[in-house]
Amino acid sequence: MKNTKKALLTFFIIIMLFSNIKGSTCSIDFNRDVVVSESNKNGKSLRPYKIIWYHAYPPQKDMQLVLKKVNEYLTKKINATLEMRLIPEADYDSKLKSAISSGEKFDICFTSVWMNSYTSNALRGAFIELDPLLEKYGKGTLDVLPKELLNGARVKDKLYTLPANKDLAHQWGISLNKKYVDKYGFDVSCIKKIEDIEPMLKVIKEKEKGVVPYLIYPYSCHAFSMPMERIEEQVPSGLYLDNRTRYKIVSAMEIPEFKKYLSLMHKWYKAGYILKDAASLKNISNFENTGNWFSGSASYNPLVQSRLKEKLGYDVAIIPINSPFITKKDTVFFMHAVSSTSQDPERAVMFLELLNTDKYLFNLIAYGIEEIHYQKTGEYTLKLLDNSYHIEPFSFGNMKLSYQLSSYSKSISKEIENFNASPIISPLLEFNFDPEPVKNEIEKITEVTEEFEGPLFVGAVDPEIYLPKIIQKYKSAGLDKVMAQQQKQLDAWLNSWQDKKRIKK
Template identity: 30%
Template sequence: MLRGTRLSKTGIIAILLILVFSLVLGACGNNDNASSPSASPTSPASANPSEGAKAPEELPEVKLTWYFPGSFPQPEQDKVFAEVNKIVKQKINATIDFKPIAGADYEQKMKVVTASGEPYDLAFTSNWLNNYTQNVAKGAYLPLDDLLKLYAPKSYAAIPSNFWDATRVNGQIYGYINYQISARTPEIAIPKALAEKYGFDINSVGGKLSADTMNLLEPYFDAVKKDNPQKYVSAPLFGIQDMFGFENIAGINVPGAVNYNDDTLTVMNQFESDEFKKFVAALRDWNAKGYMNSKERIAKKTDEWTDAKAGKWMMSIGGAYKPGGDVLSSVLGGEAYVTAPASVPHLTTGGIIATMHAISRTSKNPERATMLLELLNTDVELYNLLNFGIKDDHFKLNDDGLMVAGPNQQGYNPQAPWMFASNFLAYVQEGMPKTVWEDTINLNEAAEPSKLLGFSFDAEPVKAEIGKTSAVYDEYYRGIELGVTSEEKYNEFLKKMKTAGSDLIVAEMQKQIDAWKATK
């Protein structure tokens, strides 16, 4: 949830061999006027199929514009980005115009960028931020099938084919997967010092949280708040819905979900479900008991790392539980956390598409943008530089090849390795098991597969309704997750969702799932 993990050189080789072996066993030019993914862009293969085979000095120099979210700006980001560009220039004769955006502002910024038709090359996209299916429906992204085969063959082959299938809309790939933990269940994270002081064994609630059992956490909350009234619970709606027992189809802000245990694959509006209503009631109760510090937080769009670093979090529920996630000593100014899974992990389409990049349909250099994705996902030095800064300054490797804090760690520490590229290129952090990436792959493989795995929703027929319902969600979500939304106000939210077209969205999802199910 809070921290990506890191990998030694030996571990990298082993993981890549495992990935390729498992794959064997398991066996674009511009069109600025396009308004939907059914439009026919110029084929990248016919545009310049030889570019990927050229030496860097034979390629014309280009500048690529890249939008991404995170804890930005960082104090020394320009220094790090300059070093990144030295490598990118040497390897593919390109430089990057970095466009880092603070996480709370990224959604709105990308809506403006997309609506304006601004030329850019790469952007982070997912089912919870800069919504993937909505942007595909708008025609914002290029299909990547041919581009990946020509200009990113190594990283394309390293990711299982069923993962790529999860990204497909109308049979085409529009999102490049940042390969990492994909078996999803929210993570419960507690400052280790608080857990020890108040005798709270996080494993006592691990795997047991649901809309009906949130009261299991209250004895711990009561004890902490008595001595620390400034501390609060962070439980953002985008990070917790996996534990309700259903899978969102088009994103956490879009109506439409299927229960994991439902063989009929019947679509419901998750916001109208008993599970969601019970959880909203629990948040309301937590706020009444003083666990949420809602008056202080209501003015913010989302919870920020500044509060975490200031020691204001007594618990965080959200993100994705992963092996090694309890080694968080450098995330919050040296404060270590203990973690546990909230519920049972499931391998879902949503988990796979939770961290991706897309190439804009306005890109003037889609081939080189794909080559950059290949480089980011295969070059160990580049990946760790971008994620963790300059070696021997922002981080160091100890005698065992494990990552430790550098003398200037807080000069660059964006804490978003899940966002930049494949997490399997990261150095293993000291204190994590050296087998952390093997463990992560095993967790992906052992997770219970969703009955909807591989289904991709085409949002085009209801893109207007999705836009309207997303706007309603944006209006109400912060009050809901802070527990300040009354039952009456929540019913108003549901009514506005219906007016905006939630029933039409659910019906379209059901239609597409039924057609998909008939082919299985």
């Protein structure tokens, strides 16, 4: 009886969330008018202020040139200037940990479920609660951000971060360098699962010296190994996306799909299809920039191939595998918070409001200066001119303000609408876990994850020998206790959700 009730509950949650998501996030609105809050209209009455913004992105050559234009505009809007500190992803987490622990004064920072943890920082007081500030200075932001994004980012029912309003649904796929697909006439229509590319990897290994057959690194490898969502990124526990266990949390290290994936990766590693030092790689941009790779894992949606072509300068094919889905991680992957050390948090929120409502400012920060960094090819389309400035528009603010790349198909809005029509919706989408009761165990588990998961994911070790050892290390670090606490909170959330529905009736 209990399982039947939970199954019905799952169904109604999915219906509720899907109907809301479909109505608010399916299409890209390239014609939205600029929204300016009342507070922004009074910019001249505000004292001058410099906003310091940390973002996890590689430094850009023309950053200062673009900031000059940005600051001319911001001075008129909110009497502020912007200092943008771009930090490469590989260094960002340690840099922000240092900045926060030292009490460094800054205003806004990128935060996420996987980097500069938004939950931990919110609970320790590093970020300011945004609800009262948004009510006063961010009405436009509250109007445009779907409630699924805002609710998914809450910690103990309070909002400490603003998620980027980006495309949510995606599905895992195989990325292929078209140069080698065309050269060897590979039939990509036969690719239905990851194992199907193995004959192609063999050809590349034998005939293309210096080209990596399967280019992966630890963080990129979760795609095919776990058809599930973790509750905490560094803790190997969670739920299957299809919720087949009816809200019973399972160990990600012990599911059969993971063991199968590890065996395949170890086989490919021994065959030389994967880099010998893959476990120690922080990113793969050097290989992508030179084109010395054949295949890898990728997150697919209808925009991805065009973005990659613009970014890399050559064609990449992505073959979708499995079904589109929306996870909680999709809602909390790219976010920004206001630091508790900000000297003017009101002004910081005014700036965030502009990033979510002001088309000119958003595209200036994303693409740079027209005729220098990009050229308009239509009212809302552009072509990038060089690589001296570009910040991905899905990484901040409201992507629905973004110009389209001219390489997108003319039917891209319809393609996105169709793609988003029937995703699998994670059962964890609006569940917020409070790690405080088991924070010491999570800290120990994180150490295990950072030390041991990399070699396992890239196939560098034999899973028959290594996997039982890492499972035991997790248990010794307190995984069972953490999973019990996660299950306790998840059950309480389910009961609370059901009670709310009864009250409404």
